[in-house]
Amino acid sequence: MEMMADLRSMGADALIALPSVVVIGGQSAGKSSLVEAVSGINVPRDSGTCTRCPMECNMSSHTTSWSCTITLRIGFDSNGLDLQKPTNVRFGQMITDRSEFEVWLRRAQAAILNPNVSSSTFHTKTIEELKNIKNTLKFSRNVVCVSIEDPDATDLSFYDLPGLIQNEEPEMVALVKSLAEHYVEKKNTIILTTIPMSDDMENQQSMSLARAADPIGKRTIGVLTKPDTLGTGAINQRRKWVEIIEGRSEEHTLRHGFYCVRLPDDSERAQRLSRAESQRRAAEYFDTTSPWKDVTDRHRFGIPGFVSDISRLLIRLIEETLPCLREDVDTLLAKCTKDFDELPPPLENDPQIEVLGRLNAFCDDFRSFVNGSHADKSLAQRNRAFYAIFKRDIRGTAPDYRPFNEPQDYVPLDDTEGNMTLTERDPGVKAMGIYDIRKAIQEAIGWELPNNVPYQAKANLIAQFTKLWVAPSERCLAGVNNVLDQVVDALISTHFGRFKVLEEYFGNLIRIQVDICRARAKNAVKTALDLETIPHYTQNTHYLQTLREKWLAHYKTVRSRPFLYRAPIYQGPMTPRPASPGPCGFNGISDVECDPLPASGRKVNLETPEAKALRALAEAGYAGLQVSDLARLLPPDSFEEELVVMADVRAYYHVAYKRIIDHIPFTIEHALHHALANQLSQSLLMNLLTDAASAPNFSERMKELVSEDASIAQKRLMLTTRKERLLNIRRRLMTFSNII
Numbered sequence: 001m002e003m004m005a006d007l008r009s010m011g012a013d014a015l016i017a018l019p020s021v022v023v024i025g026g027q028s029a030g031k032s033s034l035v036e037a038v039s040g041i042n043v044p045r046d047s048g049t050c051t052r053c054p055m056e057c058n059m060s061s062h063t064t065s066w067s068c069t070i071t072l073r074i075g076f077d078s079n080g081l082d083l084q085k086p087t088n089v090r091f092g093q094m095i096t097d098r099s100e101f102e103v104w105l106r107r108a109q110a111a112i113l114n115p116n117v118s119s120s121t122f123h124t125k126t127i128e129e130l131k132n133i134k135n136t137l138k139f140s141r142n143v144v145c146v147s148i149e150d151p152d153a154t155d156l157s158f159y160d161l162p163g164l165i166q167n168e169e170p171e172m173v174a175l176v177k178s179l180a181e182h183y184v185e186k187k188n189t190i191i192l193t194t195i196p197m198s199d200d201m202e203n204q205q206s207m208s209l210a211r212a213a214d215p216i217g218k219r220t221i222g223v224l225t226k227p228d229t230l231g232t233g234a235i236n237q238r239r240k241w242v243e244i245i246e247g248r249s250e251e252h253t254l255r256h257g258f259y260c261v262r263l264p265d266d267s268e269r270a271q272r273l274s275r276a277e278s279q280r281r282a283a284e285y286f287d288t289t290s291p292w293k294d295v296t297d298r299h300r301f302g303i304p305g306f307v308s309d310i311s312r313l314l315i316r317l318i319e320e321t322l323p324c325l326r327e328d329v330d331t332l333l334a335k336c337t338k339d340f341d342e343l344p345p346p347l348e349n350d351p352q353i354e355v356l357g358r359l360n361a362f363c364d365d366f367r368s369f370v371n372g373s374h375a376d377k378s379l380a381q382r383n384r385a386f387y388a389i390f391k392r393d394i395r396g397t398a399p400d401y402r403p404f405n406e407p408q409d410y411v412p413l414d415d416t417e418g419n420m421t422l423t424e425r426d427p428g429v430k431a432m433g434i435y436d437i438r439k440a441i442q443e444a445i446g447w448e449l450p451n452n453v454p455y456q457a458k459a460n461l462i463a464q465f466t467k468l469w470v471a472p473s474e475r476c477l478a479g480v481n482n483v484l485d486q487v488v489d490a491l492i493s494t495h496f497g498r499f500k501v502l503e504e505y506f507g508n509l510i511r512i513q514v515d516i517c518r519a520r521a522k523n524a525v526k527t528a529l530d531l532e533t534i535p536h537y538t539q540n541t542h543y544l545q546t547l548r549e550k551w552l553a554h555y556k557t558v559r560s561r562p563f564l565y566r567a568p569i570y571q572g573p574m575t576p577r578p579a580s581p582g583p584c585g586f587n588g589i590s591d592v593e594c595d596p597l598p599a600s601g602r603k604v605n606l607e608t609p610e611a612k613a614l615r616a617l618a619e620a621g622y623a624g625l626q627v628s629d630l631a632r633l634l635p636p637d638s639f640e641e642e643l644v645v646m647a648d649v650r651a652y653y654h655v656a657y658k659r660i661i662d663h664i665p666f667t668i669e670h671a672l673h674h675a676l677a678n679q680l681s682q683s684l685l686m687n688l689l690t691d692a693a694s695a696p697n698f699s700e701r702m703k704e705l706v707s708e709d710a711s712i713a714q715k716r717l718m719l720t721t722r723k724e725r726l727l728n729i730r731r732r733l734m735t736f737s738n739i740i
Contacts, residue, residue, distance in 0.1 A: 001157050003736045004318060005058045005147070011075050011086035012729045016328045017188040019317040021158035021310060024180050024206045025194030027165055030225030033263035034194055035160045037303045040150055040275050041068070042102045043160075051162040053112045053140045054179065055105075058157045063149035068095040070108050071145040078115050080141055084721040088145075092123055106130045108144045113137045139175045141182075152275060154304075156311045158192070159183060164205045177209070184213040188321055190313060191220045197241055197260075198229040201252055222258035223306065227292065228265075228285065242291050245300050256313065259306040262286065279303055326733050333726045340719040343712060344498045351702035355502065359688070362495040362506070363681040369487055370673040379487050379673075386479040387665040393472035394661055396426040397465045399653055401646045402565075403555045403639070407433030410565045416554040428468045437461075437642040453641050459536060461649045466532045466656065473525050473664055480668055481518055488514060500709040509687050513680055521672035528660075528667045538655045547651035555643045 007018055025031035032043050039057050056073070075086035091108050095101055106127060111119040113135035122130075139162075161183060162176050184191050191214060193206040201207060210220045224245070230238055243249040245258050252258075262282040264273060273281075279302060286292045286301040299305040347354060368374035402410045408431060414420045444457035488510060496503035538544055558565055617625055637643060695701035 001058065001060065001155050001315075003732060004157055005145075006732055007729060008056065009071075009073065009086075009088050009145070010728055010732070011725060014075060014082055014086070015332060015726065015729070016325055017186045017321075018325070019188045019190075019314060019321050020183075020186070021156070021190045021192060021314055022180075022183045023158055023160050023192045023194065024184065024209065025163060025223075026196075026205055027163040029163070029194040029196045029204070029206065030263055031160070031163055031194045034223060034225065034261065037261065037263055037275075037278065038156070038158070038307055039146075039148060040066075040153060041098065041105075041146070041148065044102060044106055051109070051160070052135070052138065053109055053162070054143045054183075055160040056143050056145045056157070057160060058145070058147045059153040059155060060147075060149055061151055061153045061155055063151055065149075065151070066096070066098060067149045068101055069147045070095070070104055071147070072108060072111060072119060073143040073145050074115070075143070076141045078137065084718050085725060089119055091119055091144075103127055103130075105144065105146070110135065112140045112142050112144060115140075115142075138172060139179075141179065154307045154311050156307060156314065158310075164209075166205070177205075180206075180209055181213070184209055188317060189219065190310070190317065192223055192310070193220060194223045194225055196226045196229070197224050197237075198226050201244070217254035219256075220254050221256045221310070222252075222254055224258055224260040225263060227260055227262055228289075238291050242295060245295060246297070256309075257300065259309075260286075260292070260301050261303055261306060322733070322736075326730070329726055329730045329733065333723065333730065336719055336723045336726060340716070340723065343716055343719070346716075347706055347708065351699065351706045354706045355688070355702055358495050358502070359506070359684055360681070362491055362510075363677075363684070365491055365495070366488070366680065367677045369491075370677045379483060382483045383480050383665075383669075386476050386483070387661075389479075390472050390476040390664060391661045392424060393426065393475070394469060394657055396422055396424050397429060397468040397472075398422065398425075398657070399461070399465055399646075399650055400425070400429050400431045401437070401555070401650060402431055403434050403559045403643060403646060404562060404565075405433060405435060407431040407436070409567055410562070411567050413554065413558060413565075416550040426468050429465070434639045434642050437645055438639070441641065441645060453645060458645060458649055458652075459534075461645070462536055462652060462656075463533070465653055466529075469529055469532065469660060473529060476664065477522065477525055477668060480672065484514065484518075484672065498709070498712075499706045501707055502705045505705060506684065509684055510680070513676060513683055517672050517676040517679075520675065521668055524667045524671035525664060528663050531663075532656055532660060536652060536656075538652070538659075540655055544651050544655050547654050548647050551650045552643060552647035555646055556637065559637065559639075559643070 004018060004020070007013070012018055013020070023031060023035060025034075035041075035043055035057070039059060041057075043055075044051070070091040072089040072091050073086060074089065075083055077083060091111065092104055095104055103126070107122040107125055107130065110125065110130050110133055111117070111122045114122075114133070114137070116136060125133075143159075161180055164180060165173055165176055183189060191210045193204070193210045195201060195204050195207065207222075211217075214220045222244070224241065227241070230241075240249070241260075244252050245260055247253065247257055262285050264278050264281075268278070268281075282302050286298075292301060295301070299309070349357070365374065369376065369379045372380040398414065400407075400412050402413060404410050412421060412425075412431070414422050440461055441453055441457045444454040444460060446454060446456070448454050492503060492507045492510060496506050614625055617623075692698050692701045
């Protein structure tokens with residue numbers, strides 16, 4: 001019992017489930033009389049809810065005379081929140097006169113309900129003065145601890161909770177109920193619920209709370225009070241209570257059963273009967289009054305048997321749970337140590353060295369991210385993905401020229417070999433036929449001589465695809481900016497997050513520099529795109545000329561064989577939809593594959609007409625020719641000028657495409673990432689020195705920047721206090737084990 005009292009004084013019950021006994025009951029259930037009968041002390045009995053905080057009563061018989069000490073256990077603040085370390089305040093001197101106990105108990109409760117007033121202030125208050133005090137709190141979870149030394153007592157420890165109420169303010173009703181629930185739900189708590197026999201069991205709120213916390217009745221004990229209120233005519237009620245006491249009631253069954261007690265009434269309390277006399281009168285009542293005198297198990301009647309059983313039950317529960325208590329403490333201690341070790345250690349370096357060191361480490365880390373030399377390759381890899389998407393988007397802006405009168409009736413021509421069809425085409429690209437190109441030429445004619453195609457016509461057609469490059473470039477830059485923000489935020493948290501002031505200070509400066517470089521990168525990308533507007537120029541003339549010839553030959557070949565490039569007509573789910581044609585037909589298949597196999601099954605010549613022509617020309621002395629060269633043998637086309645314009649513009653697109661898909665990524669990388677990495681260190685250092693120089697004290701400013709976050713300091717203090725608390729609890733448990 002002493003060990004349990006010591007553990008509770010250490011606040012162990014807030015951490016582990018200590019074995020305990022809790023007395024609950026309604027205001028009129030006789031709970032106060034039961035507590036008086038068990039403890040031998042008088043408790044306040046005013047109208048309304050007098051008890052506004054729990055009372056812990058520890059009784060010991062190892063003494064020769066009666067005495068009592070009162071302690072205030074403060075484990076919660078004024079808002080009811082758990083304190084990191086409970087305090088135990090001795091309240092007054094040792095009490096040796098039983099008659100003085102009640103007023104001291106009232107004084108102790110007043111001290112609990114007025115936490116902002118020194119407890120010693122209440123030592124001299126009279127009962128009338130205490131009744132007139134307007135308490136700061138209506139209710140408190142802090143405990144008045146009463147330690148009684150009484151040679152006639154039975155060793156026992158229990159909590160007396162405020163009586164459950166119904167006809168009070170809703171807030172007060174809820175507070176009292178929540179406190180009872182808090183105590184009874186603990187797995188190692190024995191619940192003593194007082195039940196007046198003058199009322200039905202079903203009407204008892206205390207039994208409802210007990211059933212909710214202990215559905216099978218494993219740790220609930222019923223204490224039946226006021227048996228003398230049942231008149232001789234209440235035969236059925238008496239029979240029902242006898243069945244409950246003898247354990248024969250199917251509706252009300254508890255593992256440890258029910259006890260029945262007769263407590264002093266008002267007149268007997270006024271006579272201040274001794275404990276022995278009260279127990280004698282109760283025993284005489286049960287031995288002479290029907291139907292109680294006929295119950296076989298006499299141990300179920302009266303205070304002595306009840307207290308003796310509860311004491312043995314509590315001691316047995318303590319013995320059974322001791323190993324689990326030690327395990328629980330060890331588990332909590334291990335977790336507390338782990339949480340403490342995960343906290344950053346207190347600052348040991350000089351603040352100036354700490355600030356500069358973290359600044360340099362951040363800049364070095366960011367530069368390695370930019371250069372791709374960091375172990376984390378996310379910046380480079382995610383940006384490469386955005387650049388690949390940018391390349392695809394620019395490829396989707398390729399001019400869609402189809403050298404026919406009705407271009408919509410023919411398949412797209414996405415390369416000179418006919419092996420590719422773009423799956424993602426920019427919605428701004430429109431299919432243009434031979435008359436669309438002629439119209440573009442005619443709209444551009446100024447004072448040119450006949451047979452001279454205006455250069456402006458080609459410039460206008462080139463502008464149709466270069467203007468589509470703005471949106472993909474902006475999307476690419478926006479994606480890269482998002483990646484940069486995430487990387488920078490992560491690095492700021494990694495290098496400065498331990499010190500919130502430093503994190504906020506450098507975080508703001510870094511993001512300012514990021515915004516500056518972001519604006520410059522946006523302008524640089526715009527400049528790069530402007531370079532593609534005017535003039536239209538390249539020194540890669542060989543590539544341009546080669547492409548021009550290929551596309552011109554391809555357009556001529558396509559016009560000479562329009563039936564092979566006509567768009568397929570969808571005829572149903574069983575007919576596959578062909579892709580763009582190859583040189584010999586749809587889907588790039590050869591002429592032989594386009595023709596059905598002869599019925600006779602004879603071998604088909606696999607040589608294409610183009611291959612035959614090239615072989616014949618080679619035999620005639622024209623070696624080294626390719627399929628594209630055959631287009632020169634075609635007769636003159638009335639749309640020759642239009643075909644040339646198509647070929648020129650399409651060839652220039654490929655030159656510009658290959659240029660822009662590299663130029664934009666390089667521009668972003670250098671104008672954004674590399675520029676930021678190069679200027680970040682100098683800019684941050686200059687801002688830091690300027691700020692520190694303007695402060696009254698340089699060292700104090702540095703110290704302020706690396707001041708530890710209040711939450712971390714608070715958590716460290718909390719864990720330190722908790723660890724000390726657990727170690728003390730563990731030592732107390734081990735001391736008891738060694739004694740055993």
